[in-house]
Amino acid sequence: MQDLLIYVILGLCIGVMSGFFGIGGGFILTPTLILMGFSPIIAIATSLLYTVATSLSGVVAHFRLKHIKWENSIIIGISGIIATQFAHPFVIFLGQYNLENTVIPLMYIVLILYFSISILVSKPASKEQAISKTNYSYLKIVLIGLFAGFISTALGVGGGFIIVPLLMGVLGFQPKYAVGTSLLSVLMIVMVGFTTYASTVQLDYGVIGSLIVGALIGGQLGARVTNVYEDKQVRHFLAGLYIATGVSLTFKLFHLDFIGMLILFTYCLYMLIHFLLHSLKDRLKEKEVG
Numbered sequence: 018m019q020d021l022l023i024y025v026i027l028g029l030c031i032g033v034m035s036g037f038f039g040i041g042g043g044f045i046l047t048p049t050l051i052l053m054g055f056s057p058i059i060a061i062a063t064s065l066l067y068t069v070a071t072s073l074s075g076v077v078a079h080f081r082l083k084h085i086k087w088e089n090s091i092i093i094g095i096s097g098i099i100a101t102q103f104a105h106p107f108v109i110f111l112g113q114y115n116l117e118n119t120v121i122p123l124m125y126i127v128l129i130l131y132f133s134i135s136i137l138v139s140k141p142a143s144k145e146q147a148i149s150k151t152n153y154s155y156l157k158i159v160l161i162g163l164f165a166g167f168i169s170t171a172l173g174v175g176g177g178f179i180i181v182p183l184l185m186g187v188l189g190f191q192p193k194y195a196v197g198t199s200l201l202s203v204l205m206i207v208m209v210g211f212t213t214y215a216s217t218v219q220l221d222y223g224v225i226g227s228l229i230v231g232a233l234i235g236g237q238l239g240a241r242v243t244n245v246y247e248d249k250q251v252r253h254f255l256a257g258l259y260i261a262t263g264v265s266l267t268f269k270l271f272h273l274d275f276i277g278m279l280i281l282f283t284y285c286l287y288m289l290i291h292f293l294l295h296s297l298k299d300r301l302k303e304k305e306v307g
Contacts (some may be wrong), residue, residue, distance in 0.1 A: 021227040028228035032254045033233020033292065035071040036078055037242050038255050042071035042232060044178035046126060052278045057117040058108065061172065062214035063225055072204035072230040074236030082240065084197025089158055094205030096162025097169060097176055097271060101206060104170035105213040122266045128168065129263035132182045136256040151218060154188055162202065170210040182249050192251040193243055200249050241293045245299045254288060263288060
């Protein structure tokens with residue numbers, strides 16, 4: 018019972034950040050489960066099913082906030098679904114040659130390094146620039162979907178940690194629209210991605226259920242917190258999360274799992290406390306104005 022409660026709390030914390038960043042949750046959960054001792058393939062399949070729940074919760078919240086650009090999201094989702102069919106055989110191949118414990122963390126680290134740097138150095142486009150870009154960028158949107166779909170199924174992530182920075186950097190989306198649009202695409206991709214694993218691995222559905230219970234609550238809270246922060250703050254928080262995850266997985270490669278887990282936990286705890294304090298401060302201001 019205590020173990021399940023731990024997974025509920027873990028799901029809640031990751032759900033908050035999923036709703037806030039539009040990353041589906043698997044981006045944080047997969048490396049966390051690997052650091053906790055789960056095999057990479059079990060961690061991937063568990064994260065994909067968890068991400069279905071977090072994405073659905075986040076989509077509902079962002080639909081109410083009108084943060085979803087439907088046409089772009091559907092194109093990315095369909096492209097991503099196509100790419101998932103190529104990723105699963107790749108992961109099975111790694112497992113057959115016992116390469117998954119090295120290759121999958123390395124893939125994470127390389128992608129995290131690239132996206133953390135791109136978020137920090139890129140400049141947000143104006144609203145007018147963002148609209149003009151989407152008018153002639155269908156090929157870019159398709160390529161984003163293909164890339165995100167492959168990485169999603171190969172690494173057990175929703176693909177949002179790829180889609181969000183690319184929508185901001187390549188297409189000039191404002192962070193809140195990148196988050197909402199990403200979550201709908203992620204939901205489509207992970208539903209198909211999970212089915213490719215469901216029949217080939219044995220999962221602990223008690224653990225997954227506990228994670229999802231926490232995620233359903235956390236996703237709603239995280240989406241609401243998005244409106245409290247400025248775009249620049251969201252970008253910096255996301256870059257910091259990428260860097261903390263990359264550092265933690267680097268320690269994993271050197272069999273220093275506890276240190277890696279401690280670094281990731283510390284940064285996530287810092288963000289959650291910041292969200293709470295910032296939200297309370299914002300509500301107090303609203304009451305003073307009212």
